[in-house]
Every structure is written in structure tokens, then in C-alpha cells.
Amino acid sequence: MDSEVQVRKMEVDYSGTVEKLIPECIDQAKVDVNGAIEKLLAMEKQTRLACDVFSTEKVLVTVVRILYDAQQFDNLFEQIVALSKKRSQLRQAVTKMIQEGCKFVDELADETIKFKLIDTLRSVCEGKIYVENERARLTKILADHKEANGQLEEAVKLMIELQVETYNTMDRREKVNFILEQMRFCLDNNDYIRTQIISKKISTRYFEDESTHDLKLRFYRLMIRLDNHEGSYLDICKHFHAIYETPVVKSNESDKFMALKSVVLFICLAEYGNEQSDFMHRISTDKNLKEEPMKMYLSLLKLFLTTELISWSALEANYTSELRTGSKSNPPPDVFTGEDGEKAWKCLKERVVEHNIRVMTKYYTRVKLERMSVLLDLPSEEVESCISRLVFKEMIYARIDGLTNIVSFKEPRDAAKVLDDWSVSINGLMNLMSHTSHLIDKEFMIHKYANAKGTTSAR
Known part of the structure; x- marks a missing residue:
């Protein structure tokens, strides 16, 4: 009615x-x-x-x-x-x-x-669509008040009940701002699963407009908090790269270098894979890495891009001061200095060990476990554990002979693959023989024609 x-x-x-x-x-x-x-x-x-x-x-x-x-x-x-x-x-x-x-x-x-x-x-x-915007704004005021009074759980309940993404009359900027606030409330309440769900409601294409870059920075900083809890270093690297590519950040010298430093460190901490490797190579071509504040970070990046063993003791001696303390004019990001600094430093050591094992697979087919232990500067038990972890993640192929302690990196050839290779080789050989036979016949015909022509001329 x-x-x-x-x-x-x-x-x-x-x-x-x-x-x-x-x-x-x-x-x-x-x-x-x-x-x-x-x-x-x-x-x-x-x-x-x-x-x-x-x-x-x-x-x-x-x-x-x-x-x-x-x-x-x-x-x-x-x-x-x-x-x-x-x-x-x-x-x-x-x-x-x-x-x-x-x-x-x-x-x-x-x-x-x-x-x-x-x-x-x-x-x-409540229940009236035509005043849903007003109800959302009032709820935000009430949630802020409860948060200020330490009633965070109640504030979160108030905020997450707002399905602002369905509000057709609300301005898009205000809508995104509400969703960002919902993410912040959930993160403050350690509700990471709900934060992940809410983050999907925002399309990153919305941030292409320069007028939305303040919201873009807020969004990616919240996503960094989320992925830092999950330990998703590659995703964190992508978020920092999106921040780095923002014009308002690039126009500020200190913000630009701080974001780029974070990009380099988190790509080094990220687990090896095709996407990580491709991203690392693309970052290494950035011209800003050649600037004075970034030279140490560029050299660190090159260690992982070069197919050579990295000495952890040398890396620790050369980079600890730069990555942990820096200087007043060139401070480091809080990757290794914050609450999770020790965890990140331990992860960096793991990445160095993994890199070195991958390098060994390119130079060795069989090697003694003791020799690997010397090269990696790790106990044999830890080396064996690292190899097992990389094999499980399908990063390398390796088999350890428990009796001789010999590690084999040579992957056995599958019978079907051997037959396929043999078939390809035979086909190639037959094609070559056919082509050779054709050339011989061609030469015979040319000489026969030449002789016949000479005889006719003599007559």
C-alpha cells in the first residue's frame, strides 16, 4: 500500500x-x-x-x-x-x-x-531503503564512539551489518570509504577472514582515477596488514609496488624510496616461483634502483638474480646495518625492525639457502651431503630438511641415498618420454636422409643434362 x-x-x-x-x-x-x-x-x-x-x-x-x-x-x-x-x-x-x-x-x-x-x-x-545512506552514516558515528570506549567487538558488529556495496544511491567514493572502514575495524579485531572477504568488494580499477589515490593508499596499507599476518610476502610486494606506482608517492622523494625499498625486500622474502622470478626481474630494471639510497638494495636484489652461491655470513655482515638501522638520511623500512623483524630475518636466511640449493642443482648431478653442508654452512640435518621441503614444494628434483649420503639431482627419464624423443630423432634422421637423396638425384640430373648438351654441340 x-x-x-x-x-x-x-x-x-x-x-x-x-x-x-x-x-x-x-x-x-x-x-x-x-x-x-x-x-x-x-x-x-x-x-x-x-x-x-x-x-x-x-x-x-x-x-x-x-x-x-x-x-x-x-x-x-x-x-x-x-x-x-x-x-x-x-x-x-x-x-x-x-x-x-x-x-x-x-x-x-x-x-x-x-x-x-x-x-x-x-x-x-531500519528496513527503509530510501534512508539507507543516513542509517549507514549514523552507524559509523556510533561505531566510532564504541571503538573509542574500548567496545571494539560491538563496533565491528555494527559496521559489518552495513552492506553498503548494495546501496545504489550512495556516492561511490563514500561507499569505498565505508568498506575501507569495515576492513580496518575487522583488522583491529583480528578478524582476518572477514577482512579478506570484505576486501573483495572493492575493484582496484576504481583507483585508476587520480582523485581516488588517497583511498588507494589506504586500501593497500590495509591489505599489507592483512597479508603480513598471512605471511604472503609476494602479495605484500605487489601492494607496495602499487603504492610505489602512485603519482602522489612518486612525487615525494622519501615516500618513493621507502616504498621501493619495501618492494625489493619483500620480493626477496617471497617464496620462489615463476611469478616471483618474473616480478623480481622486472623490478631490477627500475631506473630508480640506481639512485644513491637504493644501491645497497639493488646489490641485494642482484645476489638473488645471479646463478651463484650466496654466502649468508657475508650477506649478514654487509647488509645487517643497512636493513636494520640505516641512517637518518636513509632510514630502512620496518621489515626487519618491527615486531616481526626477527621472523623476516629468519625467512631471508631460508630464501638464501633455497637459492643456493637451486644453484647447486644447475651445477651438480650428484653431490655428497657433507659437501653441500660445507657450501651452505649448515648442519647436514638442516640441509636434508631444506632439500625435503623444496622437493615437497616441487621446486627441485632430488633423491638422497641414505647409505652413501649422496644427493642426486638428475631426474630419471620417463619411458614414454624416452620413446617420444627416440621417435622424434628417427623422424628427423629419415627427413635428413630423404633430403640428402633428393639432392644427390638433383646433381645426377644436372650432370646428365650437361653431358647431353655437350654431345649435341660437338655434332
């Missing part, structure tokens, strides 16, 4: 009457608030039933404004609820009344009254 009322045409225009009545009621309210409200409510009934939208809007706004100015807050809360529930109430009028109530929220200094008003407005807005 309510939807039918919204499309009805205005039956009577009360705009003239309302224009006269409102100033009179405002003046009367200075001495008799209740009398003024009664007149306005009587007028509201007439305008509502006549579907005079603009007049109804003005009456409702005037009612709540008079009660607010008179500081009759209990009466104000009752009237907001009552007016919104009137039979055949007009949506536009309710929207205007709620919007006016939101202005009161910004003006109120008394927190008790302020949050009572917010609760009243939120209850009125």
Missing part, C-alpha cells in the same frame, strides 16, 4: 497555507511549544493524505526543529518515531525529517542525548 501512495498525484496543494502557518507556529513555539506542535500535526495530516510532498516535508522538518530548539528531546524522539509510522506517510517527507535529525547529531554536545537520538534515527531508518 505504501508503494502505491508514493506514485499518487497530489490531490490538493497546501503550499500557500503551509507557508503562512510555519512562521506563525515558530513564533507561537517561543511561548507555547505544545500548541504550535498540535497545529503543525493537524496540518501534517492534511498534507499527507492529499499527497502534497513538499508541504509535508516542510511541516515535518518544522516539527522536529521546534522540538529540538525547545530542548524537548523526549518529545522529539517520540515525534520522529510517530511521524515515520503514520499511515500513508510519504517517503520523501520521512527522508527530509531524518536528514534534519542528522544535522542535530552534528550539533549536539551532550553525548547521552546525542546517542539516544542516533538510536532513534537508526531504528526509524
Whole structure:
């Protein structure tokens, strides 16, 4: 029935009457608030039933404004609820009344009254699509208040109930801002699974517009927090690279180099793979790596790009100071200095060992476990454990003979593959023989023709 009322045409225009009545009621309210409200409510009934939208809007706004100015807050809360529930109430009028109530929220200094008003407005807005934006904004204010008072779980519950991605009337920038706040609340509450789900609601293509770059930076910093908990170093590297590629970051010298340093360190910490290797090679071509603050980071990157063994003791001696303390003019990112600094440093050592084992597979087919232990500067048990881990992840092929302690990197050839190779070789040989036979026949024909021509000329 309510939807039918919204499309009805205005039956009577009360705009003239309302224009006269409102100033009179405002003046009367200075001495008799209740009398003024009664007149306005009587007028509201007439305008509502006549579907005079603009007049109804003005009456409702005037009612709540008079009660607010008179500081009759209990009466104000009752009237907001009552007016919104009137039979055949007009949506536009309710929207205007709620919007006016939101202005009161910004003006109120008394927190008790302020949050009572917010609760009243939120209850009125619940289930009404036409005031979903106002309800979302009020919920954000309430959630911020609960967060400030240490009620983080309640604040998170309030925020995640808002499905703002479905709000068609909300500005896209405001919508993304709400989703980012939902991510932040969930991260602060250590709800990483929900954060991951919420992050999927934002398309990174939205950040292509330069006016959205402040939101872009917020998004990627939140994603870095999320992936840092998951230990997804390659994803963290991509996030820092997206930050680095942002014009506002590139225009700032210190921010640019800090982001690029993080890119280099996290790609070194990332687990080896095709994508990681490709990303590392592409980063190494960045011209900014040749700048003075980045020279040490470029040399670290080249260690992993070169097919040579990396000495962990030499790396530790050369890079510890740079990566952990740096200098005032060239500070390092907090990869190795923050709470997870020791974890990251241990991970870097693992990546060095993995790199060295991959290098060995290129130079050796069989090698003693003791020799590997010397080259890697690790106990034999740790070397065996590292080899097993890389084999399990299918990064290398290796087999360890437990009796002789010989490690074999030579992958046995599959019988089907051997037959396929033999077939290809035989086909190639037959094609070569056929081509050779054709050339011989061609030479015979040429000489035969030449001899026949010479004999004819002699005659």
C-alpha cells in the first residue's frame, strides 16, 4: 500500500497555507511549544493524505526543529518515531525529517542525548531503503564512539551489518570509504577472514582515477596488514609496488624510496616461483634502483638474480646495518625492525639457502651431503630438511641415498618420454636422409643434362 501512495498525484496543494502557518507556529513555539506542535500535526495530516510532498516535508522538518530548539528531546524522539509510522506517510517527507535529525547529531554536545537520538534515527531508518545512506552514516558515528570506549567487538558488529556495496544511491567514493572502514575495524579485531572477504568488494580499477589515490593508499596499507599476518610476502610486494606506482608517492622523494625499498625486500622474502622470478626481474630494471639510497638494495636484489652461491655470513655482515638501522638520511623500512623483524630475518636466511640449493642443482648431478653442508654452512640435518621441503614444494628434483649420503639431482627419464624423443630423432634422421637423396638425384640430373648438351654441340 505504501508503494502505491508514493506514485499518487497530489490531490490538493497546501503550499500557500503551509507557508503562512510555519512562521506563525515558530513564533507561537517561543511561548507555547505544545500548541504550535498540535497545529503543525493537524496540518501534517492534511498534507499527507492529499499527497502534497513538499508541504509535508516542510511541516515535518518544522516539527522536529521546534522540538529540538525547545530542548524537548523526549518529545522529539517520540515525534520522529510517530511521524515515520503514520499511515500513508510519504517517503520523501520521512527522508527530509531524518536528514534534519542528522544535522542535530552534528550539533549536539551532550553525548547521552546525542546517542539516544542516533538510536532513534537508526531504528526509524531500519528496513527503509530510501534512508539507507543516513542509517549507514549514523552507524559509523556510533561505531566510532564504541571503538573509542574500548567496545571494539560491538563496533565491528555494527559496521559489518552495513552492506553498503548494495546501496545504489550512495556516492561511490563514500561507499569505498565505508568498506575501507569495515576492513580496518575487522583488522583491529583480528578478524582476518572477514577482512579478506570484505576486501573483495572493492575493484582496484576504481583507483585508476587520480582523485581516488588517497583511498588507494589506504586500501593497500590495509591489505599489507592483512597479508603480513598471512605471511604472503609476494602479495605484500605487489601492494607496495602499487603504492610505489602512485603519482602522489612518486612525487615525494622519501615516500618513493621507502616504498621501493619495501618492494625489493619483500620480493626477496617471497617464496620462489615463476611469478616471483618474473616480478623480481622486472623490478631490477627500475631506473630508480640506481639512485644513491637504493644501491645497497639493488646489490641485494642482484645476489638473488645471479646463478651463484650466496654466502649468508657475508650477506649478514654487509647488509645487517643497512636493513636494520640505516641512517637518518636513509632510514630502512620496518621489515626487519618491527615486531616481526626477527621472523623476516629468519625467512631471508631460508630464501638464501633455497637459492643456493637451486644453484647447486644447475651445477651438480650428484653431490655428497657433507659437501653441500660445507657450501651452505649448515648442519647436514638442516640441509636434508631444506632439500625435503623444496622437493615437497616441487621446486627441485632430488633423491638422497641414505647409505652413501649422496644427493642426486638428475631426474630419471620417463619411458614414454624416452620413446617420444627416440621417435622424434628417427623422424628427423629419415627427413635428413630423404633430403640428402633428393639432392644427390638433383646433381645426377644436372650432370646428365650437361653431358647431353655437350654431345649435341660437338655434332
